[in-house]
Amino acid sequence: MLLNEEICWAAVRERDRFQDGRFLYGVLTTRVYCRPSCASRRPRRENVRFYESWQAAEADGLRECLRCRPKQAESRQPDWLAGLCRRIEARCDEPLPLAELSRMAGVSAFHLQRQFKAATGLTPRQYVHQCRMALLKTGLRVGTSVTEAVFAAGYGSMSRVYEGAGAALGMTPAQYGKGGAGLAITWAVMRTRFGLLLVAATDTGLCAVEFGAGEAEMVDRVRCEFPKATMTPLAQPYPQPFHDWAAALEAYLEDRRAVLDLPLTVRATAFQTLVWNYLRTIPRGETRSYQEVAREIGRPSAARAVARACASNRLALLIPCHRVLRGDGELGGYRWGVARKQALLDWEESPAAGD
Ligand SMILES: [Zn+2]
Known part of the structure; x- marks a missing residue:
């Protein structure tokens, strides 16, 4: 196995639990190694080194993180798990019923369900869904039609994808591809120490936060980004969750120490x-x-x-x-x-x- 450092680093930044079991990362300043999903503070890139196994990390003089316990986690993993995950990733564009997965793993459907969930926190079905979502996002970003992307991702029908896709993308696939058609955007303009700040959001996250000189011009800019969305201005007191998001921005602009880790709804390559x-x-x-x-x-x-x-x-x-x-x-x-x-x-x- 050859580790792709860019992919590994992205996994560490996102605490991507799907990469657990694939590699470990060591932090040279603390001399500790972790699993990609570890909840500890994210290290700086220049202090991080990637390892294929805990043996390799320990050979480098690092010790196990007491929070994510890489060695313990590995001993909990059934030996078929990593191979099965890779095969699901490679074939998630096909229908993958539980019987087929259990055949691929070489264990009974009952054991598969139970042990997969214990090791990854997800059912095999949820894992297949996650892999398809990843594929679907890539498909939409390169400009395929929604129907094509949905079928290419192995969903087999449009209704299946809408069951779970919205939550992961922040928009349904059609909205994601089509300028926010059917999307409800609420917005408000706040007065800040750096000028007027337009805050716009869907019900899943913030979609635009822009400084500007006048309300009309700022709202127009959002309209250009989401030409087919409905845009509704909000008045105080704001409804939830908008209220909390606006309050977090306000708190940051009051006292720059506040943390701005809010859900975002963005279209991005x-x-x-x-x-x-x-x-x-x-x-x-x-x-x-x-x-x-x-x-x-x-x-x-x-x-x-x-x-x-x-x-x-x-x-x-x-x-x-x-x-x-x-x-x-x-x-x-x-x-x-x-x-x-x-x-x-x-x-x-x-x-x-x-x-
Ligand atoms: Zn850790």
Whole structure:
């Protein structure tokens, strides 16, 4: 097995439990190794090394994390599990009834259900569904029709996919592909220390957070992104969950120490996802250059594309593209104005009350 570091690092950033059992990561500063899904604080990329086995990690002088217990987890895993997961991934575009999975694993359907769930936290059926979702998202992003993508992902019928797809994408597949048709977006404009801030959301997450000079112009921008969605303005007191999301943004703009980890509903290419996910790991008070981001996501020659991905971000603060600068220390661009970028950086770098 040859580890693809980019994929491994993405799995660690997302705490992707599907990658558990595939590799381990060690943190050179703490001298501990973990499973990809470990709940401990995410390390910095430059301190991380990937291992194929706990033996390899220990040979490097690292010790087992007491939180995710990689050695114990491995002994709990039935020996057919890893092979079965790989085969499901490879064949998830086919119908995979339980009887077929149990034949592939070489154990009874009863044992398969029970042991699969114990080891992964998911039923085999849910695992197949997750794999299909991953395939479906890729299909939609490259512009196939929804029907084609659904059938290519092994769903076999349109109704099956709607059962579970909405929750994972934040929009149903058709909405995801078609400018938000049928999508209900609510929005409000907040007054902040950096100017007016438009906050727009579906019921599953924030879809636009944009600074601007006037309400009409800001709402128009969201309309361009989701031309077929219905847009409803909200008044105080906001309904839930909008209330909590707006309150979290307000709290951040009051006291920059608040954590902005809110659900997002975005349309993104695979590359934008890679860049935006990375941006969300840059701590307040720190900056990176476009070049550094490109290197960190494993695309060292893509600095220009990184700059474009930053420019196309519609979620100010939540995806902190203001923390990315040009390599020569110049500010670079900012969708909401370079002066605002500088003001945000100055404010974030100054100590918050209680820091
Ligand atoms: Zn751990």
